[in-house]
Each structure stands twice: as structure tokens, then as C-alpha cells.
Amino acid sequence: ALFAGAILARRGVRVDAVLAAPERAHRAGLAAFRDAGGRVLELAEAGPANLIVDGLLGIGASGPVRAELVPLVEFAEHSAAPVLAVDLPSGVDPQTGEVQGPAITAELTVCLGALKTGLLVGQGPVRSGRIELIDIGIGQELGEPELARYGAADVERLLPRPAADDDKYTRGVVGVAAGSEQYPGAAQLAVGSARLGGVGAVRYAGFAHREVSRRFPDVLVSETVTLAGRVQAWTVGPGLGTDQHAVASLEAVLSQDVPVLVDADGLNLLVSRRELLEARSAPTVLTPHDREFARLFGEVGPDRVGAARRAAASCGAVVLLKGFATVIATPDGRCLVNPTGHPSLATAGSGDVLSGFIGSLLAAGLHPLDAAAVGAYLHGRAARSAAEHGPVTADDLIPRLRHS
16 A cells, blocks of 8 residues: 555655554555655544545454554545555455454455455455456466356356257256245246256246246146156255145155255255255255255354355255355365345345256256356346346346346
């Protein structure tokens, strides 16, 4: 921050520095700052600014902001000036993104060398604003990242597309076991998105078969999983209920040797039926929100990446922990975070859309981690697009998935 101030001062900008701990200030940075004409002030002397550069805490910080730094954080938070944070906003935990007290909210975070985990999860994405990653020549020394995220190019590369010699069966068929007499809409949302994930056909099994058939005449319907026919993957759980029919549907789906995504009521049924997961050899993807996660694996806590990793290792499934920054973990410890989260996804039924879409990507042949990541990415992008036109409902997401 002091070196940045020196560069600005040499360009003719008036730059004032308030030192958090003068006795520990970076000597070379402070010397360069003063040589360039920068001024060191007490906080009480600091006036209105056009820009605030936050260099209070480094990436070794942990816990809440120390008491002597709180007035500086509050000054920045109450200022009308935009804040540029160095590496990450002060008060955000570098490892977990947790905020335990006062913290900076930046409009831009300049991240040096590599993205810090705390920028991607927890409060990090909310507090950091736009993130600019600056290469400082240490990439070869970093090794394998503990957390990664897919970008638009990754998603474009992975999206399934039909080949010239494909037919509807070679493209893959996804089964959807969802909905009930109480929640027929969940079936329609899951089926609606499943049609868009690159498969050649969708089979629906459940109570809402009449409603599904009326809305989507291309979908093959049946009343039960056992009558549905052959599929390459299943989505099970949205709006399924918890009665004996729901239990039978879940058991029938999980007994098949194909990839399965389990969501919503399917997750709730697994709480007392973990043996259904343990008996599987084919891939499984679980998509809990925080409360469903707590019922299955215990409270999420502040470390969402660690929680998702532990859950995936304990159950042998890919775990997609939903949130503003959705975290996806595999049993072998690989972990991705989705960069396209949007507040409008906090609406009833949006998870049903996500589960149907990921199930379709599984049936189209994507690796479970890729299917989960691509699904979450496009789901978030669809929400951003829909939000440009006003309040978003889950049904708004389906046509946006087609163009996201």
C-alpha cells in the first residue's frame, strides 16, 4: 500500500497515509512514500478522500480485527470514497472468508500472485468487489491450488454437444424422480432444466406425470422408477416427499449402477439411510443447502471449503454445498468454488432447477465434478441474466439456461 502511494504521489496525486502501527511499518515502503511527497497523518487529521487503499492486514491475519485497528476500518466503511483492497479486504479471514467483526468492504481487490481462498468463499465474495489477479512471477512456486474455479472457457469446453452421428439415445437419457401430490411443481422445474443439459431424452417417474406430460410433451413419463426404463443418470429428490413411495423411489434409483444426483427430500431421507450411499459403486452427487448439510454431516461452520471436503470424504460422494459461493468437493479432496453466484437464487425452486440440470449433464457423460461445476456456473449466470429484468422466480431460470 505504501509503495502504491509512492507511485501515485510521483504522478502528482496528494496521498495521505494513516499507519496502523507506525513502529511496524514497512521501512522501504515508508521511505519511498515519504521521498515521493506522501504525508503521514493521524486518523483524526485525515479528511475526505477520492480513494482509500486498504493495506491494514496481510494474508497471515486471522481472527477479528484488533481493537486498535477498528477505528481505521470504521473510517473506511463510513467514507463515501471507494475502497481498493490489497490482496483481500481487512477483516476477512484469508482461509475461510469468515468475518468475525468490523471489516472492510472493497469495490476492487487487487490480489497478488494467486487468489486467496478467503476471497472466494464465505463473506469474501461479498466484501471484495471486483477482483483483479496480478501475476508477480511466483506461479511456478505455488504448486497445486487447494481451491480452484471454472471460468467461461472451461464451461464452454466441457458443455456436451451432439455429434453428427448421434441419436437421442447415444446423447444420453436422464431420469428424474421428483415431485409429489403436495409438490408437483418441483417435478416440472427439475424436468424443465433436465431437458437443457445436453441429453437426447428425459424420463420422468412420479406422481406428477400428468402435469409433466402436459407441459413437456417430449418427456417420457411413468408413475414409478421401476417402470421408467433405461437411463444414463438420475436426479432424485426435489419435492419427492418422505412417504413410502418416496423411500421406494430413492431406493430404486440408488440401486442402479449409474450416476445419481440426490437433492432436497432425497437428502432428508438419506439422514437415516446412509447405507444406501455406502452400497453404491457408481458416482453420486449430493446438493445440500446449509440446513440439509447440517442434518447429514453436522453444522457447516465458518470453513465452508473444509466442511464440504470432510463431507465428501465421509460419504464417498461429490458434495455441492449451495450458497452465494457454492463449494463443490470430491472424496479425494479436489475442490472448486463457483464464481457466478447471485442473490436472486435465494428463491423457492431454484435448487430444483439446478438438480435437474446437473443430472442431465451427468447423463450426457460429464465427470461428476465437471457436471456439478458446469451446472452451478450456468445456473448462476442464468440468474444474473434473469435479474436484469426484475424479480426472479425459479421458472424464470429455465429459459435463461438455454442462453447462458
